[in-house]
Amino acid sequence: MNINSNQLKNFLISGLDILFFLILVTLKLTLFDKSISPEHFNYKLVIKPIIYSAICLIGISLIFKNKGRTRFLYITNIIISLILIADTVYFRYFKDVISVGVLRNGVMLGGVKSSVTDLIKAQDFLYLLDILIFIPLLMLYKKYNISPKISIYKRLASFIIIFTIGAVWDGLSIYKMSLDQPRLITTMYNRVYISKFLGDINFHVLDLYNVTSNKIASLKTISPQKEKEIKTYLSKNSSNTTSNMKNIGKGKNLIMIQVEALQQFVINAKINDQEITPNLNRWIKKSLYFDNFFYQVASGNTSDAEFLTNNSLYPAASGAVYYMYAGNTYSSLAKEMNDKNYYTSVLHGYSEGFWNRNVMYKAEKFDDFWGEKSYNLDETVGLGLSDKSFLNQSLVKMQKFKQPFYSFLITLSSHFPYDDTKGYDSDLNVDPIEDTLTGDYLNGIHYTDAQLGMFLDNLEKSGMLDNSIVILYGDHYAIPKDKTNELYNFEGIKNPTDLNWFQLQKVPMLIHFPKDDYKGINHSYTGQIDIYPTIANMFNLPQKYMLGHDLFNTKNETVMFRNGSFTDGTTFYVSWTNTYYDIKTGNIVPETAQLRNLKDKTLVNLEYSDDILNHNLIKKFENKK
Incomplete structure (x- = not known):
């Protein structure tokens, strides 16, 4: 009986790092999603995919030996916390979460230091609080954790089983959202929607996957049929029947x-x-x-x-x-x-x-x-040269331009x-x-x-x-x-x-x-x-x-936005909640076949624009003249 009690005790102690990681990461990710969706937030929608993504990370940690596993989970917790802080600060200004593409633009942050420092708040660093608190507890845990050594084969088997369970459950959550929001996963047109319904870990994994797949796709040649389709669409879009x-x-x-x-x-x-x-x-x-x-x-x-x-x-x-x-x-x-x-x-x-x-x-x-x-640079206001001096000097330059x-x-x-x-x-x-x-x-x-x-x-x-x-x-x-x-x-x-x-x-x-x-x-x-x-x-x-x-020559055209939202002047579609509003009354209205067509047209326009950029199609069109 004493042996069984000790075994149970050791088992519980050996799993504390996993339990703490699961609880803390789930809490942090949930709080972040709440912060970016104060008006429309449902714990039931996001809690499962958040847990599933955390289970996937726990599965990876099982590859390592006990102390290595604890170290992996601790460092992963730090990385997740830093990402959440960065996403929180970025969201305050851009109403969005950071993507790989944004990180490519990181060089620009040097020019707006005042903006960045104004956006950071003390409470943002609460995401790191547990890391500091658990340092002494972590040291004690490492000292008293007397779990038996586990062979590499058992660790790999544990990794495969746990990771697969988490990945399958997580994949089902992603698939379910893709049914509700077709093209969202492939276009990533609404990053906030993805993050608040799948969790921030899933968003960043999907973002990395899409950037990688898009890069690979851009290296491939676009099909002649797709090229012709886009060129025909552009031609029809630019044709006018009147000449006001x-x-x-x-x-x-x-x-x-x-x-x-x-x-x-x-x-x-x-x-x-x-x-x-x-x-x-x-x-x-x-x-x-x-x-x-x-x-x-x-x-x-x-x-x-x-x-x-x-x-x-x-x-x-x-x-x-x-x-x-x-x-x-x-x-x-x-x-x-x-x-x-x-x-x-x-x-x-x-x-x-x-x-x-x-x-x-x-x-x-x-x-x-x-x-x-x-x-x-005779007068500075804000980031640089004042508008007063800039416009005065610009007028002098323009007066000398060839007309x-x-x-x-x-x-x-x-x-x-x-x-x-x-x-x-x-x-x-x-x-x-x-x-x-x-x-x-x-x-x-x-x-x-x-x-x-x-x-x-x-x-x-x-x-x-x-x-x-x-x-x-x-x-x-x-x-x-x-x-x-x-x-x-x-x-x-x-x-x-x-x-x-x-x-x-x-x-x-x-x-x-x-x-x-x-x-x-x-x-x-x-x-x-x-x-x-x-x-x-x-x-x-x-x-x-x-x-x-x-x-001057079109009427009743749709205004489309990069996140998939649109308006036709009568109805406004908000993509991140998949909701239609009547502009005059402010009431939510059901989706109609016409609105669904406008939604699809919006996504087609975004897709064609992305294809034009990814494959440098204007150069191809010009060369084929």
């Missing part, structure tokens, strides 16, 4: 301004009876304004906005196009403008290598990139965390939200608004606007996901839904014509991918390889 505003830009300059973190909710809004964006409000009245215009960026953020508007293709499924596909051939706006004998340039007062711009702009055939080294020209300007000062514009031409009283992120943002965008107003006024005074079409738009959201309650409170939204969130993701977009022609408001639902086709129509450019639509 056709060639209206002939001989005119094109000035396109991408404004950092400019969201629509500030337009025509007031705080303490003061206009937040008085200058943009004034210029909107002189322009054609699109009030249902959405950003469509993914993890490439600002660079994705540039890519969308200059190429009319979707961002990469993982990572940023500017890093991953800078060696591709593009039928970009700059390239086609060059073919019309336009001088093309980018003007941006920040580091030339940031977002790999110095490489990507060459691929897009811009004649020149006027970056940080081309400016006198007609296409100039693409990118502002900087209103970059997160928006805490460096006070005292710079900003007299906005933001009480009672002083010292909040939203309050800082209102001050930051108020400052940028003043500089944009001055720049546009100076363009008008110089006479340049008499022969120029100006397009101005916001690049992406301003308020991160973890501060949505501040935004909801500012907007007076109670009991918010995902529809409320999406409706707040609109950004301003205006087109100003000479002599204030065509001014008014267009209520069509549109997105950044539609800008290039619209310009192509106005300047009579080829429209061969575009997934967007000319805003």
